[in-house]
Amino acid sequence: MSSEVEAEAEAEAEYFCKDFDWEELRSEVEGNPCFAHHFLSAPSSSSPSPQSDVQAWKRFHLRHSSGKFFRERRYLLKEFPELISCPPHSKLLEIGCGNGSTVLPILRANKDAIVYACDCSDETLERAKEIVSAAITGAPVQHRFRTFCCDLATDGYPNWLACNPCRHKFLQNQSHCLLGFRKDDGLHYTNLNPSEEFGCCVGGVDFVTLIFTLSAVPLERMPKSIKECFIVLKPGGMVFFRDYGLYDMTMLRFEPHKRVGFREYMRSDGTRSYFFCLDTVRNLFLGAGFTELELDYCCVKSVNRQKGKCMQRVWVHGKFQKPAVSCQ
Numbered sequence: 001m002s003s004e005v006e007a008e009a010e011a012e013a014e015y016f017c018k019d020f021d022w023e024e025l026r027s028e029v030e031g032n033p034c035f036a037h038h039f040l041s042a043p044s045s046s047s048p049s050p051q052s053d054v055q056a057w058k059r060f061h062l063r064h065s066s067g068k069f070f071r072e073r074r075y076l077l078k079e080f081p082e083l084i085s086c087p088p089h090s091k092l093l094e095i096g097c098g099n100g101s102t103v104l105p106i107l108r109a110n111k112d113a114i115v116y117a118c119d120c121s122d123e124t125l126e127r128a129k130e131i132v133s134a135a136i137t138g139a140p141v142q143h144r145f146r147t148f149c150c151d152l153a154t155d156g157y158p159n160w161l162a163c164n165p166c167r168h169k170f171l172q173n174q175s176h177c178l179l180g181f182r183k184d185d186g187l188h189y190t191n192l193n194p195s196e197e198f199g200c201c202v203g204g205v206d207f208v209t210l211i212f213t214l215s216a217v218p219l220e221r222m223p224k225s226i227k228e229c230f231i232v233l234k235p236g237g238m239v240f241f242r243d244y245g246l247y248d249m250t251m252l253r254f255e256p257h258k259r260v261g262f263r264e265y266m267r268s269d270g271t272r273s274y275f276f277c278l279d280t281v282r283n284l285f286l287g288a289g290f291t292e293l294e295l296d297y298c299c300v301k302s303v304n305r306q307k308g309k310c311m312q313r314v315w316v317h318g319k320f321q322k323p324a325v326s327c328q
């Protein structure tokens, strides 16, 4: 793993907090001529092929197959307490799961949660399964952890997760209450025991986690990716979002030739990273039909002990809900 990725992984393991003010950082950065290249309009580059992004991630996982890339994100349980307090048998989809850094703390802390996890790399899915099976002892975890390969930028989610009739019913029945369960309407609500499920699919999910994954997708494909999350969520379901924020230290370190778009950069290994401002995140989620529950910058000062340097990290924390109008 490059020291750059290592430093990112380490600093990401911080809790949601505000060590500094984002507006102050913004005026510092925008007033500094050294950073002028970051504000230029998008470089004119041909549209990236979806395959090249996915291939870059596949190569990344092959190179880092030792699992060193893995770091458990325990802080997510504090950021998103619903992951623990949700009703029994709640279903969660982790998108771009990598080696399982997000799914492992959830499976460990919530013994009733059912977790589906996808990634574009088969290699990393295998590693995630190994890591989860080795870490969770006692009751077998296979019946509540299922992985599948999927490109979130171009594919829809599989029908076994939410079949077409259920997807349509989600849209038609958003006026029904999430916590209500009506035997006659064929919908799969949060408090439904898995044994009572209908045969067609698992009935959609109650939660989606998008943790440092959306930034890997080209900006132009993000609206489709968010719309697909909306489609597989049950009415009232939530997305928990965390990703790189505008003027994060890792953005400011990118050299001019690494820019591939406005606020979009490509690392030397071909993986890309977008840096979000709050409005971009808001527009993506509201544009897909979500309601905003929480959205803010998380600004953390982190010290690189080896180099004795203080790093100003910026992430975006967000919580969005698929509307569920109250019971009549």
Ligand SMILES: C[S@@+](CC[C@H](N)C(=O)[O-])C[C@H]1O[C@@H](n2cnc3c(N)ncnc32)[C@H](O)[C@@H]1O
Pocket (backbone or CB within 6 Å): 053, 054, 057, 058, 073, 095, 096, 097, 098, 099, 100, 101, 102, 118, 119, 120, 121, 124, 150, 151, 152, 153, 154, 210, 211, 212, 213, 216, 217
């Ligand atoms: C920075 S890692 C985040 C992993 C995980 N969410 C976590 O919390 O550590 C980004 C992940 O997104 C995956 N990814 C990137 N582009 C993808 C795509 N188009 N479809 C599915 N997964 C993708 C990568 O393979 C990688 O595992």
